[in-house]
Amino acid sequence: MPIHYHELAQERISVDESNYIKIIEHDLEQQSILDIMRERPAMYMGSSSLTGLRFFLAGFQMAENLHGIKNPPPLPRDFADWVAYRLRLESNCSGFWHRAILSRIRDEHLALMRFYELRDEYLLRKPKVVATIREDCREHRVGQLGLNREIIWRKELLPNSLRIVVYTDDPGFFLTADESDPFSYPNGWFFSAFDCSTMGWKFSVERFEIHDQPTWDRLVAENKKYRENLARRRARIQRKALPPE
Numbered sequence: 001m002p003i004h005y006h007e008l009a010q011e012r013i014s015v016d017e018s019n020y021i022k023i024i025e026h027d028l029e030q031q032s033i034l035d036i037m038r039e040r041p042a043m044y045m046g047s048s049s050l051t052g053l054r055f056f057l058a059g060f061q062m063a064e065n066l067h068g069i070k071n072p073p074p075l076p077r078d079f080a081d082w083v084a085y086r087l088r089l090e091s092n093c094s095g096f097w098h099r100a101i102l103s104r105i106r107d108e109h110l111a112l113m114r115f116y117e118l119r120d121e122y123l124l125r126k127p128k129v130v131a132t133i134r135e136d137c138r139e140h141r142v143g144q145l146g147l148n149r150e151i152i153w154r155k156e157l158l159p160n161s162l163r164i165v166v167y168t169d170d171p172g173f174f175l176t177a178d179e180s181d182p183f184s185y186p187n188g189w190f191f192s193a194f195d196c197s198t199m200g201w202k203f204s205v206e207r208f209e210i211h212d213q214p215t216w217d218r219l220v221a222e223n224k225k226y227r228e229n230l231a232r233r234r235a236r237i238q239r240k241a242l243p244p245e
Helices: 005-030 033-038 041-045 050-066 079-086 097-102 108-124 213-241
Strands: 128-133 139-145 151-157 163-166 173-176 189-191 208-210
Touching: 033 041, 033 050, 033 108, 041 050, 050 097, 050 108, 079 097, 079 108, 079 189, 097 108, 128 213, 163 213
Parallel strands: none
Antiparallel strands: 128 163, 128 208, 139 151, 163 173, 173 189
């Protein structure tokens, strides 16, 4: 019987791929895909770049969804908020953590290294409670756009575990709660200042009881600076909008 070398080669490739997949599956049981890629990112992405990592993770999660694989996401939902906090940005760039990092670090390789530093910090972070929600101030109004483009208001109760926390001396703070629903209230969201509204949620300092006065005073001072910067930006916009004399 003649030997078909191309068939043997194809069989060898299939065996190698099967073994490789088994190795990856075993590794994923022990650690995150991000930890597996960390030492040799270019082997998985073709280059050591933050943008490459972002697209690799998107493809990785799409493959899991297509094959019905239920694993926790490689990055938690509030990681973009953590990036904005540590990089001292005013927002989380609409959840695009890679865009936030590249706004500070243009070099793709250095940005990838910074990503892993931020992830390490996130995994080790410990919250410091600055203030907690007052029981008599939990009620708040929520606006929703109606069919006729009018705003329909309804009343809701904020969770009684809602609290203001910080992790470092970076400007801004987080609102966190023990409840897991991230959409009915800003659970885990980053705020750069008291007057910084997110998705229409109006923050009110009067709702909270202070537990850490020095940190609270720092947040108040940061909010004053935020107001001053916002006023200057608005003034510049107004001047540019004026017709030339």
